[in-house]
Amino acid sequence: MSLSQKHSNLTLVPWFNRNEWDYVYENAYSDHKEQQVKALDLLKVWKLRTPVLPAGVEGTLVILEAILTNDSLLTVEQLCHLYAIGIMRFLNLSAANSEKQGDFARTSMKNELPKWLIILRHDIAHGHQIPSLSSLRMGLEYGLQWLKEKYWEPQCNILRDYVAIEECATEDLAVFLSVYVQVKMESFKNKGISEKAVQNIILRSIIQMSDYGPVGVEILEEMIKQSLPLGQNKSGIGDCLKNVLVTDNALLFGKPESAKIDVEFKKLWSELLNILQEKKLLFVLIGKLYDITIDIEVSHTLKSVAALWIYEILLSLFALKYSKDNENVSISNYIELYSYDTYVQEALRFQEQVLKSFNSYSLYFIEMLLKYNENSDSFIVDTLSLIKHDNSDIKNVTDKIFTLDDLNLEETFEDTLGSIGNSPNINVSRCVRKIVGQQKWTKIEDTSIFANCPFGVLPHQIDLKHPFILM
Incomplete structure (x- = not known):
């Protein structure tokens, strides 16, 4: 199976990571020829890895290969032919390529190429004589700067690493998440935690991280984020969340008072919830919390806390969804989420699952779920009336069998x-x-x-x- 089939919505690239891409970028535009040669060598490696390179990368390879040719081994005529081929390939592959024939001039102007470069290309393709060496050299140097402006600089602002999550990556996530939970719970129980204590917990659990120097909570959160590629292997991630996060030593810790999650305890996990929101994984967490509420082997207290967390997450998503569209909507005491992503299909499937296997713990969050899914007011009223009538005989739930x-x-x-x-x-x-x-x-x-x-x-x-x- 090809990589594109295994990892949908991701682009397969020839560079190993962002650092390798930065290395080529910096050296390609260095003032020293030796540094440019290093960039060219790595570009050739990329070409071997992926024969069809991005247009900007392909053009940079073509131009550097022409400019860095040892001119002492060639005659002026040979060098002119080499430069001419470089300009033609650069323009055809990178700057003015089009699916339609005869659109070269129009596409070139659209891409803000100067008219003199278009004329130079015309003379190369149709003239009886090759243009002068200085003109060709100037065309190549202009093309290299044009690629910097049109490809390298824009990509530098948006390019980021995505690692296909495999079993080893899931293991890393479990380790990072486990340490993060230890730090957070230690902080909550002791009303704060020193940087030294954080270091001790991290280094005690992750020996290899000692090579990175001081590692704080922010860096730990970034490591968790990097271990959570967008939309990949949700089953493995869900199991990791269940084993590490959805436990009585993490989210399900303590006994809620007045059927509410403690405000400070909610704040404790806000950054982690935002990471899951950024990776579109909040409903994976909701699913694992819901599994707790229907597990007959789990105590009443843990089921109640899990149901309350489902309510809190749905409330935050509801606030994010409707406060953005309607400034008149007033919602308070919720965990603020920064990334605006909705879960249309996931939320509807979850609603169907809850209504099919309803229990008393679903009463904690069912109304918020119905509102989030934009059900009609009459449907919400009728559903709640029916549910509350069916559960009216449930007075006290105990753990005794x-x-x-x-x-x-x-x-x-x-x-x-x-x-x-x-x-x-x-x-x-x-x-x-x-x-x-x-x-x-x-x-x-x-x-x-x-x-x-x-x-x-x-x-x-x-x-x-x-x-x-x-x-």
Whole structure:
């Protein structure tokens, strides 16, 4: 499978990382020929890695290869032909390429190429004589500066690394996230944490980071961000979030008061939530929190905290979505998100999942979810009314699992005798003898206790209540 198929929405490039790209850029435009030769050598390596280079890179390779030719080994005529070919290839591949024939002049003017360069190219292609060496040299030097303005400088402002996440990258994410959680929880429990304590936690967990020098929380957050490529391997990332973040030692820590997440505790995780928002992974986290609310092996407290976090995240997304479009919308006490990304399909799928398998913990966040998905007011009212009616019998939820040992069998037996006593056809005095359970079955010799109980009718079955039983 090709790389483009494995990693959609990403562009496969020949450079290893941004540092390698910067190295070529800086050396290509150096005033020293030796530095330009280094850039040319690496450009040739890129050409071997990816035969079809970006137009700006291809043009830079063509021009540098012509300019850096050892002119002492060639005649002036040979050098003129070499420069002429360089100008032609630069213009055709980088500056004035078009899908339509005959559009060269128009495309060149659109790309802000000077008229003299267009005439120079015309003379090369159609003239009987090659232009002078100085004119050709000037054309190449102008082309190199044009590429700097049109390709290298704009790309320098927007180019960034994307690493295809694999198993090793997920392991790195787990390590960085685990250390980040330790630092944050230590800070929350102790009402603050010193830089030295942060260093000790980081270096104790990530030995190889000692080579980087002092590493603070901000650098740790950047490492987490770099370990979260956009839209890739959400399953692996989700498992990592579940194992490290969605635990009682992280997001699910403590017991919420008044059915709310503590304000300071929310602020503690705001930067991490913004990182997940930037990478479009907030609904991956919501999904893992929801799994907690439907897990029968998880305690009531953890389920409640997970449901409250779902509400807080949905509230933040709702505020981001509607405060941007409507200044009159007033929402308070939410985690501010900076990156404006919506989750249309993910939110609708989550709504369908919640409504299909609704439980009492969904009451914490269902209204906010319905509002975020822009359901009509009537649908929201009807849905909430139906849900609250179905859950009206749920008063108190405890973590205790009841068994048969919790039943009071003696009270049950006496209640049965009481109901028998209301029947005129049954002599209660002959039925009050208790049958005491033993470890083994024993045959009852005295059958008098079954007097006035016709075959097929038990003591608690009364003829008035069962008219089809013949007494």
